[in-house]
Amino acid sequence: MLRNSCALLLVLALALPVASLAGCRTNPVSGREEFVLMSEEDEQQIGDEASKQVEEQIGIIANEQLNEYVQRIGKKLAEYSPRQDVEYSFSVVEMEEPNAFALPGGYIYISRGLLTLANS
Secondary structure (H helix, E strand, O other): OHHHHHHHHHHHHHHHHHHOOOEEEOOOOOOOOOOOOOOHHHHHHHHHHHHHHHHHHHOOOOHHHHHHHHHHHHHHHHHOOOOOOOOOOOEEEOOOOOEEEEOOOEEEEEEEHHHEEEOO
């Protein structure tokens, strides 16, 4: 019994710092309150770090006109996003496979292969 009590105290002691970082936020899509473990600042920091990795490992297309074009279209689409608290960034990555992906903090990537496919 004492062993179980110690284990419970240990779990609670470890959970309290995590719980203090968590909270409830309104989901902009559903409008419902949801439990979240990550602050908006943490989300942005993770996205900033991951975006640097994408640029280093995959690479961004060096065509300024193409990137501006994708940025313009992306900004128009972002006007309809329920997350208006995020500044979205759209880039074309050097990837042959048709793909698109997003990172926390508003980073959106479209592959060169997806643009080629959309152009055909």
